[in-house]
Every structure is written in C-alpha cells, then in structure tokens.
Amino acid sequence: MIFRKAPLFFFLTGLSLVTSAQQRQSERVTDTVTLDNGLLTIVQDLKGGAITALRLKDNALNPFDWTLDVAKQPEINKNGFPFQGHFISLGTWGMPTKGEQQAGIRLYGEANGTIWQLDSISPHYARTGFKGNIEKLDFERSLQLYANAPAVKVTETITNRHPIARMYNMLQHATFGGAFSDKNLILDSNAGAGIYQKGAYPRVSYDSLEQRSFRWPNGILPDGPIDLRTSGNRKKTYLTSHVFDSTDSLGWATAINPEKGLLVGYVWHTREYPWLNVWHQYRDGKQYGRALEFATCGLGLDFIRLASGDYRFYGQNSFEFIDASQHRTKSYTLFAMAIPKEVTAVDTVTLHSNILDITYIKNGKPITTTITLE
DSSP: OOOOSOSOOOEEETTEEEOOHHHHTTTOOOSEEEEEOSSEEEEEETBTOOEEEEEETTBOOOTTOOEEOGGGSOGGGTTSOOEESEEEEEESOSSOOHHHHHTTOOTTOSGGGSBOEEEEEETTEEEEEEOOTTTOEEEEEEEEEOTTSSEEEEEEEEEEOSSSOEEEEEEEEEEEOGGGSSTTOEEEEOOOEEEEEEETSOOOOOTTTGGGOEETTEEEETTEEEETTTOTTOOSOEEEEEEOOTTOSEEEEEEEEGGGTEEEEEEEETTTOOEEEEEEEEETTEEEEEEEEEESOOSOOOHHHHHHSOOOBTTBOSOEEEOTTOEEEEEEEEEEEEOOTTEEEEEEEEEETTEEEEEEEETTEEEEEEEEOO
C-alpha cells in the first residue's frame, strides 16, 4: 500500500468506513471527508476521490455541483462511480487503446472506479489514497485546510510499482456546474498559446500545431473566433489546450460568477502542471458545465502516437516519465472568496511564500485582495 509509516489506517467495507478510535466516540460511519475551518468547507467523496463541494461561509453555493453518471460514460467505466466536481485522471488521458481496454484500463484511469482509503483526519487535515491494481500507479493525497484562510493546500504523490519506467499523465479536472456555471460564469488565467481539440470539433491532424495556434483568451475554432473567458454563444461542447510562457513559474486559473458573488481559483507550479485544458460542455440545450483542467498533458493522443513522433507544442511534451519505484509529488492551492457584482475579470494571481494576492477588475479599476495562508 502507498501509505508509509502511517500510525493508523481506516479500511472500507462496501460503502461503509470502519473508523478510527478517535471517531468511534460518535460511532459515525461515512463515505465522505469534510474539512471546515469556519471560513471554508471542502468535501471529498471516497467513492472515486472527487472533491464534490466547496462552500464559503455565508454562501451556500457549491461551484462543484456537476456530475456525469456512469450510464453516460463509456462501457469500460460501467463498474465505477460518477465523474463529479473536481476529479482526476491518472495514467492515461482520454480513451485507452483497444489493448489497454482489454487489459482493464478505464477512461481517466483507476481513481474514479476505486473506493479510496482514509488514512488520517483532523478538522483541518486529511490524507487519503488508493492502490493502482491494474496500472500499478499508487496515489496519495493530503488536504491541508489553512486554519485562518479560505484556502486549502492539496499535495499528491504518485508511486510507480512497475519494475520499469513508463510514460504517464496526471490531470486535475476541476469541473464547475449547477447554478455557478450559468451564462455569467467567467474564466481567467495566465495561460498562453493554445489549440482546439475534441468535443464538437474533433482534431484530425496534430501537424503544424504552432502555426495554427492562438493565445488565451482569444480562441479560434473551426467555425470562427471565440472568447474563451465567456464561451460567447457557442451551443457546442469543445476543448482547448494551452501551455504557459517560459517566464511563468506559476500557473493560475479562476472562475468567477459576479451575480452569485463568488470566485474560485487555483494556483500551481508550471513545472508540475505545464498544461491547462479548458472544457465547455453544452448539454440539454444549455451550458451544463465548464472545467479548468491543469495537467501534464494537452494533446488527445495515446502513448503509441506520442512516442512515435515529435508532438511537442512550444517545446512542451504531452506526457511525463516516472521511473521504476519512483515517487512524484505535485501540489496546488485551491481558494475561494466573495466578490462584488461589479467585478468583470481577474487580472492576476500571485503566490509568494504564504501570501496569496488576487487582483480583479471592478468598475474598470484593479483591486487587490490579499489572503495570508496560515
């Protein structure tokens, strides 16, 4: 198992959780993990590991109110759980090859078809994870909710139990839905060059990508330009994939809904997640969901294709290597804050030591809010 030198373990039986001595006092049995510091509440489902709720004090709106039922997933995922809120893709990204499917590989990997184990929990901290029985990629996540800030530090470690090195990918699929993801939702980021792919605009060729690229937020789809911040009036599902400029050591992305008074944001190291994929889901005659997917990958190709040619985009590969028995640790900070209705954009997000600065535009003027992470 991936947990090393842990003093106490929690084991799952069916959909129940056998709790530790600390929790037996209340005889509580649960299949979710909830952390609350009085400013922010975060909920992780142990059935698939998704972060399914994030709520600010005095605002009941949950931006992660989004689900894709198993019945709407490919047949190879029939024994798993719904995709929900902020879930992950680990191993492969996208549809596995025919041989991988026959070997039991799922769309987006094992994480979403596995009941995660809860190793440690306190009011502001939880450690969970799972063992990759097929892909041999073990996974451990720690959620550290800051005691005095509406923010959480998420640290994740992948361990390769294969006796050889392998290509792999890791993608954070932060998906916004429900009332938060309506026509007023605006996405901002410091992402750079990008391409379109998948959805209603499937890309046939991955040749000459740089010559046909565009820059965030000015996208170009086969049927014309698009404002990637708002999606305009596009009544189609699409995905664009972006890299960051070499001068940017941090990547950030935010989602704001001024009418709902809420901002949700992420910040991470671009050396760990050099891609940002932006998904717009149109379903049942409306904008159903939007996602900020920061990742190690950005091209919708399997490993056979990626290994058989040079598919770098502005020097960036769409995969990583992990050596035999190697551990790879990545992290990001997730935060939320209330905003006035007059906010029209997020201009910058910076993180220095424990100081998080968010500058947004209100009535045409920049205003900076500082969150001290402690």
